[in-house]
Amino acid sequence: MQLTFNAYYTLIAAVIVLLVGRWLVSKVSFLSHFNIPEPVAGGLVAALAVTALHQYNGFSLAIDDGLQNSFMLMFFASIGLNADFSRLRAGGMPLVMLTIVVSALIVLQNLIGVGMAVALDLHPLIGLVAGSVSLTGGHGTAGGWGPLLEELGAEGASAIGLACATFGLILGGLTGGPVAQRLIGKGCKTPGRASLEDSSGEIAFEQPHHTRLITADSALETLAMFAGALAAAQLLASVLGDALAQTTMRIPVFVLALGAGIVVRNVLSGVFNVVVFDRCVDVIGNVSLSLFLAMAMLSLRLWQLVDLAIPLLLILAVQTAVMVVYANYVTFRFLGRDYDAAVVAAGHCGFGLGATPTAVANMQAVTQKFGISHKAFLIVPLVGAFFVDILNTLVLSVFTALPILR
Numbered sequence: 001m002q003l004t005f006n007a008y009y010t011l012i013a014a015v016i017v018l019l020v021g022r023w024l025v026s027k028v029s030f031l032s033h034f035n036i037p038e039p040v041a042g043g044l045v046a047a048l049a050v051t052a053l054h055q056y057n058g059f060s061l062a063i064d065d066g067l068q069n070s071f072m073l074m075f076f077a078s079i080g081l082n083a084d085f086s087r088l089r090a091g092g093m094p095l096v097m098l099t100i101v102v103s104a105l106i107v108l109q110n111l112i113g114v115g116m117a118v119a120l121d122l123h124p125l126i127g128l129v130a131g132s133v134s135l136t137g138g139h140g141t142a143g144g145w146g147p148l149l150e151e152l153g154a155e156g157a158s159a160i161g162l163a164c165a166t167f168g169l170i171l172g173g174l175t176g177g178p179v180a181q182r183l184i185g186k187g188c189k190t191p192g193r194a195s196l197e198d199s200s201g202e203i204a205f206e207q208p209h210h211t212r213l214i215t216a217d218s219a220l221e222t223l224a225m226f227a228g229a230l231a232a233a234q235l236l237a238s239v240l241g242d243a244l245a246q247t248t249m250r251i252p253v254f255v256l257a258l259g260a261g262i263v264v265r266n267v268l269s270g271v272f273n274v275v276v277f278d279r280c281v282d283v284i285g286n287v288s289l290s291l292f293l294a295m296a297m298l299s300l301r302l303w304q305l306v307d308l309a310i311p312l313l314l315i316l317a318v319q320t321a322v323m324v325v326y327a328n329y330v331t332f333r334f335l336g337r338d339y340d341a342a343v344v345a346a347g348h349c350g351f352g353l354g355a356t357p358t359a360v361a362n363m364q365a366v367t368q369k370f371g372i373s374h375k376a377f378l379i380v381p382l383v384g385a386f387f388v389d390i391l392n393t394l395v396l397s398v399f400t401a402l403p404i405l406r
Contacts, residue, residue, distance in 0.1 A: 001059045003059070004063075017045075019042070021041040022038050036365065037365050040293070040358075040361070042294065043300070047298070050298075063295055071289075077230055077258065077261040078284055078286075080261020082285070101335070102383055112127075114405065116130075116318065130316055133164075134165040134168060135164065135352065146161045152400060173362065176346035176350045179327050188339040189338070191339065218280045221277065230260070232264070233256040233259075293357055323352050340373045344379065344380055349362060350363075
C-alpha cells in the first residue's frame with residue numbers, strides 16, 4: 001500500500017512536520033538543550049509513524065520529489081545570493097583551514113570504510129559507499145556513484161548508498177547540537193542575545209525565527225534574482241551533464257545553483273549597483289531550508305536501514321563516532337577553539353554525516369540560543385556546497401582507480 005502525495009499535499013505535510021517539530025523542541029528539554037533542529041525532531045516522529053504503518057500493513061509514503069528538489073535549490077541559491085565578494089574574501093584563512101580539515105576527513109572516512117569492509121568480508125567498494133560517498137556526499141552523491149560502483153563489482157551499491165545517506169542525515173542532525181553544546185560548555189565566550197542584529201541593524205541569517213521587515217516590491221525583485229540563478233543553474237547542468245557524460249565526475253545541480261547565486265548577486269551589486277535586499281533573501285532561504293529538510297525526513301524509509309547487514313551497521317556506527325571525535329578535537333581546534341569554531345564543528349557534523357542543509361540547520365539551532373556567528377555561516381556553506389563535492393569526487397576517483405579495491 002503506497003500513498004502518493006502531490007505537490008499540494010507534500011507542502012501541507014511538510015508544514016505539519018515543522019509545526020510538530022517546533023512544538024516538540026519547545027516542550028522537550030532534551031531537544032532544546034542539545035539544539036536539535038525542528039525539522040529533524042518533527043521529521044523523526046513522522047518517519048517513525050510511517051515505519052510503524054509499514055511494519056503493520058506494508059504502508060509507504062511517496063512525496064513530490066520535484067517540490068523537494070526545488071526547495072533545496074532555492075536554499076542553495078539563497079546562500080549564493082547572500083555572498084558578495086567582500087564576504088568571500090573575508091573567509092580568508094578559516095576558509096582554507098576548514099577545506100583542509102574536510103579533505104582529511106573525506107580520506108579518513110574512506111580508509112575506515114574500506115578497512116572495515118575488508119575485515120568484515122564485504123566487497124571493498126562497499127566501504128566507499130559507507131564512507132564519503134554517502135556520508136560526506138549525501139543522497140545526491142550516493143545516487144550518482146551507485147551505478148558506477150555496481151559496474152565495478154559492488155552489488156547493490158545504489159540502494160545501500162541511499163540507505164547509508166539516510167542514516168547519515170538523521171545522525172548529522174542529532175550530533176551537531178550536542179557537540180556544540182559540549183564545546184561551548186568548556187568555556188567559549190558566546191555573543192549572547194544582544195548579537196541578534198549586526199552593525200547595520202539587519203537581523204542575521206543565523207536567526208531564522210526573528211521578524212524581518214520586507215515589502216512586496218523587495219520580495220518580487222528577490223524572487224526575480226532567485227529565478228535567474230535557478231535558470232542559470234539548470235542551463236549549466238544541462239551543458240556540463242553532456243560534457244561529463246563519459247567521465248566519472250559529476251557536478252550536482254545544487255552546487256551550480258549556489259555558484260549562479262554568487263554570480264547574480266555580485267554582477268547586480270558590483271556592476272549595476274543594484275541594492276540586494278539581504279533580509280528578503282534570508283527569509284526565502286530559511287523557509288526553503290526548513291521545507292526541504294521536512295520533506296527529506298518525510299521521504300525516509302527507515303525500514304531500509306533494518307534490512308542492512310549487521311557489518312554495514314557496524315561501519316556506520318564507527319563512522320559516526322569518528323565524526324563526533326573529529327569535530328571535537330580536530331575541526332574545533334584547527335578553526336580557533338572559540339565560539340565560532342564550536343558552531344563550525346556543529347555544521348561539520350551536519351554535512352560530514354548528512355548534507356549542507358542539515359549543517360546549516362544545526363548551526364541555526366546553536367546560534368538561535370547562543371548568538372550569531374558570521375564566520376561559521378560564511379565558510380561552512382561555501383565548503384559544504386562548493387568545495388566538498390569537488391574534493392570528494394577527486395578522492396573517490398583515486399580510490400576507485402586502485403586495483404586492490406576492484
